[in-house]
Amino acid sequence: MSETQAETVTLVVRHQVRPSHVPHYEAWLRRIIATASQCPGHLGVDVVRSRQPCVAQFTCVLRFASLQQLQNWIESEQRRQLIAEVEPLLRAGDQLEIAENKEFWFMPESAQAPPPRWKQACVTFLVILPLSLLVPLLWQPLFQRIPWLGGYLPSNVVITLSIVLLVVYLFMPMATRLFDAWLNPTVDEDRS
Structure with missing residues (x-):
């Protein structure tokens, strides 16, 4: 038995589903999981679902005993028919x-890229500037x-600590929610 055959092979399948089609997709997903589980060499499947504003992302991680058995599943007529059925969704x-190993690492739901740094800097400035002017005055008495x-x-430690705690725990979460549409613009191309 070769090394490739001795080691588990992982197939990662990613599908972005239009929000209005999620119930149909989930029913289809149950069928394809049941079909795949009947294939020789199938060792199991995990499904991770994440939701972004305009799309639901499903990541399915299937494990097979060998690369050849995985290839047989990918090229099977059953899988082709099921994929053709789900394509419109x-x-x-x-x-x-x-991935020709047992482990697979992936980014969960916040897989979207972070906002540009200049936008992060603008929001951070808008949060910190008023605090840097107000907090020292509040501590003065x-x-x-x-x-x-x-x-x-001591006064700089107290002022800096106050500003950091207020920024991290109170104002930055509120500001990122307030500016979310500007920080993470999404193109909603699917209004159906």
């Missing part, structure tokens, strides 16, 4: 990737009452 067709806390190093 998909936005980007049937996307396949073969306490610094006057406790002189050692108003010293250069």
Whole structure:
């Protein structure tokens, strides 16, 4: 037995489904999983579903005992017929990737690219500027009452810590939700 035959082979199938077709797709997915499980060498399947604003992404990870058995499934008439049936429900067709090992790593739901850095910088500036002007003024009465806390190093530590905590836990989550459409524009080409 060769090394290729001895090692599990993974097939990763990605489908982007139009939102209005998700129930039909899920019914189809149950049928193709049942069909694949009957194939020689089939070792199991995992399905990961993620939802983006305009599309539902399904990632199916199928494992086979050998590359040849995987190829037999991919080229089978049953699979061809099932894929032809589901094509109208998909936005980007049937996307396949073969990995000749047991493990497979992928990016979950937030697989979209991050916003451009200049947009991130603009939102961060809009959040930090008002805080950097306001927070020192709010701490001023306490610094006057406790002189050692108003010293250069302690006051800067307190002010910086306050700003960081407010940015990370309160204002940046609110700002990213507020500016989400601008940070992550999506083209909604499917209104059906």
